[in-house]
Amino acid sequence: MMDSNKVNRWLTLGANLGVLVGIILILIELNQNATMMRGQTRNDVSVELIDLMSQVVTNPQLASLLHKVNSGEVLTPEESIQFQHREIAMFRYFENVHYQYRQGLYDESEFSTQREAWKRYWTPARVIFWCDYRSTVSPDFRAEMDSLHGDIQC
Numbered sequence: 001m002m003d004s005n006k007v008n009r010w011l012t013l014g015a016n017l018g019v020l021v022g023i024i025l026i027l028i029e030l031n032q033n034a035t036m037m038r039g040q041t042r043n044d045v046s047v048e049l050i051d052l053m054s055q056v057v058t059n060p061q062l063a064s065l066l067h068k069v070n071s072g073e074v075l076t077p078e079e080s081i082q083f084q085h086r087e088i089a090m091f092r093y094f095e096n097v098h099y100q101y102r103q104g105l106y107d108e109s110e111f112s113t114q115r116e117a118w119k120r121y122w123t124p125a126r127v128i129f130w131c132d133y134r135s136t137v138s139p140d141f142r143a144e145m146d147s148l149h150g151d152i153q154c
Contacts, residue, residue, distance in 0.1 A: 041105040048093055069125045087129045094118060095141045119148050127152050
């Protein structure tokens with residue numbers, strides 16, 4: 001009887017140690033997955049931005065349009081449509097960065113750099129666009145953008 005109790009105790013101890021080792025391995029794997037997700041998110045965000053920037057490089061008409069916008073020139077109706085769609089893409093990119101940051105998948109230092117870039121992004125045409133478009137984005141992102149530009153009155 002005494003030997004049976006000792007065997008049971010050793011088996012219970014072994015099982016508990018096995019569970020503990022399993023939990024530790026799961027925690028290590030979760031940490032690795034989180035690191036991998038942050039890396040993948042950073043890569044995806046970079047690819048998205050490179051794609052948006054490459055459009056200007058490969059499309060002289062778009063480059064000309066953005067020059068007109070940045071110079072405050074009046075756009076044709078066709079240019080206005082192209083500009084609006086370009087801005088939708090840019091603001092969706094910004095919103096994605098903001099969402100990834102809120103999910104903990106975007107580094108604080110990189111996000112603060114993004115926020116600084118957002119502050120410099122505004123032109124009078126973009127303010128008009130934002131005032132028309134802001135209701136279509138998430139409330140958290142809208143609040144973030146509005147807080148960066150308290151002087152914009154829609």
